[in-house]
Amino acid sequence: MRLCKEIQIPRTKIAVAVSTALLVLAAGCSGSREPAADADTGRVETPPANVTQQLEDEKVTNVEERLANQPTREMLVTTRKHEADVIRQRAAYDMDRAAMAHLSMAPASTAPCCPQDLRLPSAALDRENYEHLAENPVRLTSEHPVSTFSIDVDTGSYSNVRRLLNAGTMPREDAVRIEELINYFDYDYPVPDSTDTPFSVSTEIAPAPWNTDRLLLQIGIKGYEVPAEDRKPANLVFLVDVSGSMNSPDKLPLLKNALKMLSRQMTAEDRVSLVVYAGASGVVLEPTAGSDYAKIGRALDNLSAGGSTNGASGIRLAYDMAEQGFIEGGINRLILATDGDFNVGTVDFEALIDIVEREREGGTSLTTLGFGTGNYNDQLMERLADAGNGNHAYIDSLNEARKVLVDQVGSTLQTIAKDVKIQVEFNPGVVAEYRLIGYENRMLRREDFNNDKIDAGEIGAGHTVTALYELSLVDGDSRLVDPLRYGGARPVKGESSAELAYVRLRHKAPGGPGDDEGSRLIEQAVLRDDVVDLDAAGTELRFAAAVAAFGQLLKGGDYVGDYSWADVIALASAAKGADPHGYRGEFLGLARLADSLALNGAHSEALERQANR
Numbered sequence: 001m002r003l004c005k006e007i008q009i010p011r012t013k014i015a016v017a018v019s020t021a022l023l024v025l026a027a028g029c030s031g032s033r034e035p036a037a038d039a040d041t042g043r044v045e046t047p048p049a050n051v052t053q054q055l056e057d058e059k060v061t062n063v064e065e066r067l068a069n070q071p072t073r074e075m076l077v078t079t080r081k082h083e084a085d086v087i088r089q090r091a092a093y094d095m096d097r098a099a100m101a102h103l104s105m106a107p108a109s110t111a112p113c114c115p116q117d118l119r120l121p122s123a124a125l126d127r128e129n130y131e132h133l134a135e136n137p138v139r140l141t142s143e144h145p146v147s148t149f150s151i152d153v154d155t156g157s158y159s160n161v162r163r164l165l166n167a168g169t170m171p172r173e174d175a176v177r178i179e180e181l182i183n184y185f186d187y188d189y190p191v192p193d194s195t196d197t198p199f200s201v202s203t204e205i206a207p208a209p210w211n212t213d214r215l216l217l218q219i220g221i222k223g224y225e226v227p228a229e230d231r232k233p234a235n236l237v238f239l240v241d242v243s244g245s246m247n248s249p250d251k252l253p254l255l256k257n258a259l260k261m262l263s264r265q266m267t268a269e270d271r272v273s274l275v276v277y278a279g280a281s282g283v284v285l286e287p288t289a290g291s292d293y294a295k296i297g298r299a300l301d302n303l304s305a306g307g308s309t310n311g312a313s314g315i316r317l318a319y320d321m322a323e324q325g326f327i328e329g330g331i332n333r334l335i336l337a338t339d340g341d342f343n344v345g346t347v348d349f350e351a352l353i354d355i356v357e358r359e360r361e362g363g364t365s366l367t368t369l370g371f372g373t374g375n376y377n378d379q380l381m382e383r384l385a386d387a388g389n390g391n392h393a394y395i396d397s398l399n400e401a402r403k404v405l406v407d408q409v410g411s412t413l414q415t416i417a418k419d420v421k422i423q424v425e426f427n428p429g430v431v432a433e434y435r436l437i438g439y440e441n442r443m444l445r446r447e448d449f450n451n452d453k454i455d456a457g458e459i460g461a462g463h464t465v466t467a468l469y470e471l472s473l474v475d476g477d478s479r480l481v482d483p484l485r486y487g488g489a490r491p492v493k494g495e496s497s498a499e500l501a502y503v504r505l506r507h508k509a510p511g512g513p514g515d516d517e518g519s520r521l522i523e524q525a526v527l528r529d530d531v532v533d534l535d536a537a538g539t540e541l542r543f544a545a546a547v548a549a550f551g552q553l554l555k556g557g558d559y560v561g562d563y564s565w566a567d568v569i570a571l572a573s574a575a576k577g578a579d580p581h582g583y584r585g586e587f588l589g590l591a592r593l594a595d596s597l598a599l600n601g602a603h604s605e606a607l608e609r610q611a612n613r
Helices: 002-029 049-068 072-105 156-166 178-182 252-263 293-301 311-324 349-360 378-387 398-407 409-413 446-450 494-498 539-554 565-574 583-611
Strands: 146-150 199-208 211-223 234-241 271-277 281-289 331-338 365-370 392-394 415-426 431-437 457-460 464-473 499-508 520-527
Touching: 146 431, 146 446, 156 178, 156 365, 156 378, 156 392, 156 583, 178 464, 178 539, 199 499, 199 520, 199 539, 211 415, 211 457, 211 499, 211 539, 234 252, 234 311, 252 293, 252 331, 252 398, 271 293, 271 311, 281 293, 281 311, 311 331, 311 349, 331 378, 349 365, 349 378, 365 378, 378 392, 392 398, 398 409, 409 457, 415 446, 415 464, 431 539, 446 499, 464 539, 539 565, 539 583, 565 583
Parallel strands: 234 271, 234 331, 331 365, 365 392
Antiparallel strands: 146 415, 199 211, 211 464, 271 281, 415 457, 415 499, 431 464, 499 520
16 A cells, blocks of 8 residues: 555656646647647647546546545556556657647648658659650642651660550650551562562552542562672671669560570671670670670670660760770671660760761661660660661560561661651642651751762661652642732643652662762652552551551550541551561550550540549
């Protein structure tokens, strides 16, 4: 009893403090308390009067009576528990008061709760980078009778779009380059007989599937196919990104397997080097005979990812290796394999492109292979390949790696014509307006066509290139631009009235450094009598038209009217033709997938609009 008497008074005070803290917290949770401190004076507010009165009543009538009736040991246990509770509750209460005081000092517009636009931890951060390009507009032939552009053999946009669709995501419009979708596929154009005529040019014209009152002009180019045994010896430098951003299964592991596939296509006459870069760069493999597969394979197997990304440092070192192993008269090429996420060193895109442009004059070209998701820099990868007289591919699977680096190794590595430009002059007396589908980042000025100093695209052995123009005739009913009241088409004389357009093509031989050989010119007229019904058109035009419609729908469908995904699927199915590798059949699957995703997206938007009413 003595122990009980010694602790009775302090324990009573503790119990009162516990009740005080709990009642104040209860009042705060019910929304009845004011902020703990005034924003201007800092004065702490006292609890509301009803809480104070309730505490006094509790002290007088309940607390001492409850404590007096408890056994001694039980009272000790209880009071210790109360002490711990008081500490915890008091700390929570003080933190709550501080938070409320901070909110009271914030601007009136600040929400008292968490922002609604915070990214959930499970939501992937998308840092992919694409160049924004507006679609080519409709041109009046009377004002702009000539269209000039550089050819493009890149295919990276198609495999990247495939990756996004297979992941259940409709691609951004800027990720879709229609010419790369079209040129992903081989077309059965006439094949030239020798490198003396490096490629053939063919044309076909029929009604446009999405508007039969307009015409679709197809210009097709087929490069000479160099037999494997006649391929020039190659000096290849693999420039591999091993930074921390490459540490995922769809990046460095896939990259290593892809380059192993390519190395297996090399011979004893070829040379292979391996340079890596992360925060710093280094040489992993000096120029090595292409037939030493084991040594090359071991060098690739030993690569691992980690660190930041100094891409510029790696590019400079790789060009040094290319110079060390340079083969006069052969193929000298850097193969840059990365996600393009350069973040240290020279990160200015234009400065990187300047490096590549300077080095191409020495006879070393650059091919870029893109990998990965989430931080993929498509814009940089495509521009580096263009500046380096090379090509760009996106590797989303081992099947794509095999397509680019095994099945098409000749066209990927060996250039048969460089600075290839196309110029089309439309007859203003017959054609009212036209629109080039795709090639937005390949447009040239009219005077660039005859200027051999202006860089343009390269064609590899066996490459096919397709360009599509949509035309509206003067006597047609589908013109998008009203004719001028006070102007008209220039008069057309003689036989030229039968011509729709005149196609010119310039190219240079793929000579080495210092080769000043001028360009060669190929010309061909497109006649009005060449127009055939769509059903009578070849499968190559109809399939290319289906892919073009697919790409236009992905970009918003501004020029295809009511043409639907179902129409794309029907046209492509009827025009699939020979498909030895299954690429055209795969396209049909992607079109069906895009149809489903677009339908889901439209349904979600409709529900959102309905909920917001």
